[in-house]
Amino acid sequence: MLAIMPARAQSVYPSKPITLVVAFAPGGATDTAARIVAKELAIELGQSVVVDNRAGAGGAIGAASVARAAPDGYTLLMGSGSELVVLPAVKIKPPYEALKEFQPVAEVGTVSFMLVANPSVPASSVQELIALAKAEPGKLSYASFGIGSTNHLLGEFFMHKTGTDLLHVPYKGSAAAANDLVAGEVKLGFDTTTVMMPLVRGGKLKALALLSATRAGDAPDLPTMTESGVALATQGWLGVLAPRNTSPDIVDRLNSAINKVLGMASVKEILSERGFNVVMTTPAQFSELIKVETREWTEIARAAQVQVE
Template identity: 45%
Template sequence: MISGSGWASGYPVKPVTLIVPQAPGGANDAVARIVAQRLGAVLGHPIVVDNRPGAGGNIGIQVAAKAPRDGYTLLLTVGSSFTINPSLYRKIPFDPVKDFEPITLVATAPYVLVTNPAIQARSVHDLIGLARSKPGKLDYASAGNGTLNHLLGEMLKAKAGIDITHVPYKSAAAAATDVVAGQVPITFGSLPGVMPFVKTGQLRVLGVATEKRSRLIPEVPAIGEAIPGYSAVSWYGLLAPAGTPKEILAQLHAEATKVLNSKDVQDKLAAQGAEAASNTPEQFRVLIKDDLVKWAKVVKDSGAQVD
């Protein structure tokens, strides 16, 4: 059934559009371009990245949901837009379960808990003890209400039973900069966003925001080691509009998995602070459904909402 350049169906016979619901230059855009370049080469036709930013990712995801169901428009989204936004926004223009066919997980990217080095905490246990000794006095910065690093902080509060105060910024970069400056003591940041500061000693990393350690930074403990049940994986995934022919979905899954298993793609993703990952469409669907439930509770408990 499989030939060197495609499957018996003849797909594709023209370029494929890959919608990225974030602006050029960000982490999701970088991951998408790495995957698009290699997957396009395997399929024998270019995959053209189409950035559709806005409304926290909702605009681009909606465009993909309403695209023709022919395999020529795909979506590569970051998990937070796909599974947090349905609980965060009063009105959401897509259904992440009904409107899409999962193809495969593409990569995961660890978020890390970092502090200003002046803070007397060298581990997650230290930080919890410090927060308990000063209820409500310890602040943490985020990229804004409802963002992933905000909700990671809220999850930390709930799981560790501590009282820390949220300080929203307009971007993750602004939040990290003020933690470096000592204006706010704590933040959660993406690995590529904060590691330059960690390497220069301007930030201290306490833990990875996962249940198990990341292979990208195995020397850093997982927060889940100190707080049982703490787990939040930031992921990137490839999807198609619901109703896309099954044989096309199967072809895309098979070819994307090969691409993600190649060392050069894994190395390129690692350089972006992401770890290549693939799974079956069924496993990916379960991940999406589980994340929708998990983040709905965190959003509700935090009181965050975007009109």
């Protein structure tokens, strides 16, 4: 009788609500994907999945809170390359190392970045923008969703590649940055198609280039940055991670449930409409992506000579 008591005492995972942390303010690409996935994941797991936005410090506050959480599967991170790879690459004292403090569970998808401008900017192409920036060094401002974020480093790398000088204006999230960009408080933005494409289609911003390797099927007339004469091609990614030392059984349960959700036609459709390319992986495959991305972004940060406190 005593031998089976511990087994009976253990609860089946999950037995209570799960918190899915987003390290940025509501309204950005990561937040959008988190809410779409959380809704269906709750049904699949039979427990509430609550999205918790913990913004600040370029995503470090939210990410670090998950790294410090109990490795029991009840506090997860909808993470992106921005806070997990780029931020540690540019920080003089990195707040964490992704593969040492997190357990990758499942990649969710990839998203393209684009360079956009407020309509008041007298440039309709990347080359015209470069000429304008060189004529007025330090005057053209660009928004990012935080110091050390992906779009901060994209702006720095763009300047490095083109010999221009732009003014970086950091925000706590994409939504706030986009609002000021539309209002003309800042003039340029390197952000995801998820956030920017609706504003471009609505005539509130103008698109200058995609930062992906190829043109987008839903925007075939928009050239890539490489086609525009600047050798810069990259994409963003996001996925679910748990604190390090989370049980392999829990990781496998979550991976299976997330991939089942991502395989739903309705989920694929709504994510696609918002600019995401759905990706389904094993935890090992997601780990390898983070490993490769860490190496590549560290090289970009070094080339652009970007380091922040």
